[in-house]
Structures are given as structure tokens and as C-alpha cells.
Amino acid sequence: MIRSKQVFSLVVFLFAMSGITTGSRGADLELGKALYGTCAGCHGEDAAGIAAMNAPALAGQDFAYLVRQLEHFKTGVRGEDARDVLGTQMQGMADTVADDGAVENVVAYITSLPIPASSRTIEYDKRNGAVQYNASCGACHGPGGKGNVSMNAPRLAGLDEAYLRRQYANFAQGIRGSHPDDRYGRQMQMMATMLSTDKDVDDVIGYLLSQ
Numbered sequence: 297m298i299r300s301k302q303v304f305s306l307v308v309f310l311f312a313m314s315g316i317t318t319g320s321r322g323a324d325l326e327l328g329k330a331l332y333g334t335c336a337g338c339h340g341e342d343a344a345g346i347a348a349m350n351a352p353a354l355a356g357q358d359f360a361y362l363v364r365q366l367e368h369f370k371t372g373v374r375g376e377d378a379r380d381v382l383g384t385q386m387q388g389m390a391d392t393v394a395d396d397g398a399v400e401n402v403v404a405y406i407t408s409l410p411i412p413a414s415s416r417t418i419e420y421d422k423r424n425g426a427v428q429y430n431a432s433c434g435a436c437h438g439p440g441g442k443g444n445v446s447m448n449a450p451r452l453a454g455l456d457e458a459y460l461r462r463q464y465a466n467f468a469q470g471i472r473g474s475h476p477d478d479r480y481g482r483q484m485q486m487m488a489t490m491l492s493t494d495k496d497v498d499d500v501i502g503y504l505l506s507q
């Protein structure tokens with residue numbers, strides 16, 4: 297079952313890639329790198345994220361996830377809620393990636409970068425963090441929060457503490473994932489009630505930062 301799902305998503309992924317390479321222009325890493333110049337000020341030269349800019353790590357995420365988020369920012373599926381100040385800021389940035397194939401080019405460049413090392417760790421209840429993560433999150437986000445392409449679930453390891461907290465809270469409060477076209481965001485929104493206490497949220501975040 298899982299195997300066939302993985303094969304399926306690999307086929308979808310290769311199909312998406314072949315769509316790019318058989319277009320009038322292949323995914324162009326040089327163009328992507330040039331486009332990424334606009335992004336580096338917030339997300340870092342190595343796309344490892346800059347917590348002080350509230351900008352998460354992008355390296356380590358898969359191609360389809362990054363394309364989807366950029367398209368969602370551009371079309372107002374993400375970042376449209378009046379409470380989502382930082383999402384709205386990122387909408388403006390996504391609009392700068394406007395040329396034909398530009399989204400694929402910049403994402404091809406980002407996915408060519410090495411996976412960033414984990415962020416700073418914090419004190420947490422190690423046993424509870426692992427138990428809660430494995431019970432409520434691991435089935436989609438993969439062992440150790442490494443992401444699971446076949447579940448469309450992004451990598452959580454390597455993201456900074458404030459970003460993880462904000463996104464989890466945004467899903468829980470309906471700030472992210474409420475748009476009718478946000479199919480995977482709505483899936484995640486339903487999961488953002490799984491951790492029932494603040495301590496469980498703290499411990500899962502501690503666990504993810506340690507991965």
C-alpha cells in the first residue's frame with residue numbers, strides 16, 4: 297500500500313519534472329539561482345532560514361511542496377487571512393516570481409541545496425515529545441519529522457522554533473488551511489487539534505528541534 301503510494305507520487309513528481317523539461321525551456325538552475333537572490337535576504341544564502349527575519353528554512357523541502365506554497369501565496373490561498381501578517385508579507389515576495397517557469401526554476405535551485413543542519417535545541421520532556429510526535433504527527437511527517445512526499449507532508453526537522461509554533465497555531469486557529477482550494481492545508485488543520493495541552497505542543501517542538 298505504502299509502496300504503491302510512493303511509486304505513485306514518484307510518478308507524479310517525474311511527470312511534473314518532465315512537464316518542465318519538455319516545455320519551451322527546461323528548469324534552469326542558473327536562472328533559479330539569480331531569482332533566489334531576492335529571497336536570500338530573508339531565507340539565507342543557503343536557504344537554511346533566518347529566524348530573526350521570521351523566514352523558515354526552504355532547503356530540505358521537496359519540489360512539489362515548495363511549488364505549491366509559492367502558488368498558494370500568489371493566488372491568495374495562503375497568507376490572505378488578515379491575522380496572517382507574515383504570510384501576507386510573503387505573498388508580496390511570491391508575486392515577484394512571475395515569469396513563465398520562474399517558480400519551477402527558483403524551486404529547482406532551492407532543492408539543489410544541501411539539507412540544513414537542525415536548528416538550536418531547547419529543554420523539553422524527551423519521552424513525551426517522542427511519544428506525542430509518533431502518535432499524532434509521524435504517520436504523515438515521517439520518522440524524525442523528515443517529511444513524507446507521498447503524504448504531501450513537509451519536512452519539520454530543521455525549521456526554527458518560532459516558525460513551527462506559528463504554523464501549528466495558524467492551522468489550529470484557522471489562519472492557514474481554511475481556503476477552499478487548500479486541500480492539504482485543510483488536512484493539516486484537522487490535525488492541529490491533536491495535541492491537547494500546551495506542554496504536548498512544547499514537547500513535540502522540542503523533539504522536532506532535536507532531529
Ligand code: HEC
Pocket residue numbers: 331332334335336337338339349350351352353354357362365366382383385386389390392393402450462
Ligand atoms: C521579506 C522577507 C522575505 C523574502 C524576501 C522572501 N520570503 Fe519567503 N517567507 C518569508 C516569511 C516571513 C515566511 C513565513 C510566512 C508565514 O509565517 O506563513 C516565508 C515563507 C516562505 C515559504 C513557505 C515555506 C514553508 O515551509 O511553508 C516559501 C516556499 C517561501 N517563503 C519562498 C520564498 C522565495 C522563493 C522567495 C524569493 C522569491 C522568498 N520566499 C522571499 C519572508 C520572505
Ligand code: HEC
Pocket residue numbers: 352364429432433434435436437447448449450451452455459460463464480481483484487488490491500
Ligand atoms: C494527515 C496527515 C498529517 C498529520 C497527522 C499531521 N500533519 Fe502537519 N501537515 C500535513 C500536510 C499535508 C501539511 C502541508 C500543508 C500544505 O500543503 O500547506 C502539513 C504542514 C504542517 C506544518 C507546516 C510546515 C511548514 O513548512 O510550513 C507544521 C508545522 C505541521 N504540519 C505540524 C504538524 C504537527 C506538530 C503534527 C502532529 C500534531 C502534524 N503536523 C500532523 C499533514 C499532516
